[in-house]
Structure formats: C-alpha cells, structure tokens
Amino acid sequence: METYLHLTQIILLLKSLQWLWQDRKDYFAAGNLTIYYSPNQKKSENFRGPDFFVVLGTKWNQKRKSWVVWEEEGKYPNVIIEILSYSTAATDRGEKKQIYQDTFRTPDYFCFDPYTLEFEGFTLISGKYQPIETNEQGCLWSEQLQLYLGIYQDKLRYFTSEGELVPSPEEAASKAENKAIQAENRLIQERQQKELALQENEQLKAKLRELGINPDEM
The missing domain is CATH 1.20.5 (Single alpha-helices involved in coiled-coils or other helix-helix interfaces)
Incomplete structure (x- = not known):
C-alpha cells in the first residue's frame, strides 16, 4: 500500500463491485491480498500482492487471508488492477505485467495512476496482452467483468454497458x-x-x- 489515495481507490473498487454483485456468490474480490502461486506449493516463494483483483467462478468466502492458487483449484485472477505510484509504476508495467500475462494468464489487466490519472488496460489475446481501445467516453471495456472502467471525479470507476456509473453503497x-x-x-x-x-x-x-x-x- 502506498498512500491514502491508493487505499481509498482500492476500497471504492471493492465496495462498488460488491454492491453491484450483492446477489452473486460465485466470485472473490480483494484488495492488497497476497497471491501464492508456487509450483512447489510453498508460500515462501512465488507470491505477489496485486492492489485489486477479481476471481470468477469460485466460492464466496470473504474470510480468506490470502489467495493460495493450489488450494483454489488452480484458479488465478480473471481481472487485476494495479494502482500506480512513482515507486511502483515501472514494476507494474514491466515485471508484474509479464507475470500476469505468462504465469497467471489473467485475461484483463488494468493500471491506473491516481495522481496523473493515467489509465491503460490490456486483454489477453493468443497468450499476449494487447491494449484495450477506449470508447467515445474514454472508458475501457472489461470482458471478464462485463463492465467499463473509466475515470469519474478523479477516481477509477465502473460503468455499465449502457454507460451508467456503478455507485458505491454510500x-x-x-x-x-x-x-x-x-x-x-x-x-x-x-x-x-x-x-x-x-x-x-x-x-x-x-x-x-x-x-x-x-x-x-x-
């Protein structure tokens, strides 16, 4: 976790999705939670902590303290969002992106800088990340979430396929x-x-x- 802006952004993404999917019990979403993915099934090696991620087609269990791939039927996140900062941007766009592409095989990957409001997204096509094109409103479509992501009042927010803002519970x-x-x-x-x-x-x-x-x- 970097700053207060990072924290509020992650909470907003999590709470808004939980509100939208309040009747669903087939996903897991978390912020700043460690993912263990060692092929040797060791928590001392091969782990990452995305700022925000969503796993689809899994059991609803908000008591998880981490995401252990070998204990979750080999499932990796369907969507990952990294909240960039000066100290993490290079890693998020480089090393982490490579891991999410080659090892996690995460279909949708997004990066958002809460200070500069830079926002980019990638979707996995034939094993390689390809940039997601913005729509007329400057939003990026997540095929996995079936939602748009875009900037509203300096925050990264979800929008429905019709372009309506997904509200937070408040x-x-x-x-x-x-x-x-x-x-x-x-x-x-x-x-x-x-x-x-x-x-x-x-x-x-x-x-x-x-x-x-x-x-x-x-």
Whole structure:
C-alpha cells in the first residue's frame, strides 16, 4: 500500500463491485491480498500482492487471508488492477505485467495512476496482452467483468454497458434517500394543491350564496 489515495481507490473498487454483485456468490474480490502461486506449493516463494483483483467462478468466502492458487483449484485472477505510484509504476508495467500475462494468464489487466490519472488496460489475446481501445467516453471495456472502467471525479470507476456509473453503497443509499424525499415532497405538494382547490371551491360557493344562487343546484 502506498498512500491514502491508493487505499481509498482500492476500497471504492471493492465496495462498488460488491454492491453491484450483492446477489452473486460465485466470485472473490480483494484488495492488497497476497497471491501464492508456487509450483512447489510453498508460500515462501512465488507470491505477489496485486492492489485489486477479481476471481470468477469460485466460492464466496470473504474470510480468506490470502489467495493460495493450489488450494483454489488452480484458479488465478480473471481481472487485476494495479494502482500506480512513482515507486511502483515501472514494476507494474514491466515485471508484474509479464507475470500476469505468462504465469497467471489473467485475461484483463488494468493500471491506473491516481495522481496523473493515467489509465491503460490490456486483454489477453493468443497468450499476449494487447491494449484495450477506449470508447467515445474514454472508458475501457472489461470482458471478464462485463463492465467499463473509466475515470469519474478523479477516481477509477465502473460503468455499465449502457454507460451508467456503478455507485458505491454510500452513493446508492444517498440516491435512494433523495428519491424518497422527493416522493414525499411530491405527495405534500399534491395534498396542498387539493386543499387549495377545496378552499377556492368553498369560497366560490360562498360568493354564489351571497348572490342568492344555490351552488348545489347548478
């Protein structure tokens, strides 16, 4: 872990995905968790700690303290996201990228710099990483997640295939609360309008009676 920006970015990626997939139990997502992948099944060798990764088609178990490949049916991450910094950028774009391509065979790999907002993604084609092209909004498609990734308010965020921002749980709760308040305000306004209409109607009837006209017979 490098800085507060790194921490908040990782938490945002994790919580937003958990909110979106709250009904799914067939994946595992984690931040800054060690992956052990030694062919000799030794935790003292061959390990990496991606900033954020997602494994699909696995058992839901948030109590994992690490990801041990030989204990997880040989599964490696389907998606890895590295949050770059001055001290890690070269490794993330070089040595780690090579490992994720050749050993992990991770289909989707993304790098994001929270300071410069540089963002790039790669997808595995015929065993080699190829750059993912941006769409018109500057987002990159993750075939594994079936989501776009793009920058919104200086943060790396998920977007649906329709381009809608995937909210964090806090954003979703705030939006729901605002909708409830708006609905309540509409009801209050409608009630006030009905009361005003009744008052105006009674006033009109009163004037008609003053003129000797029975409004009930009209």
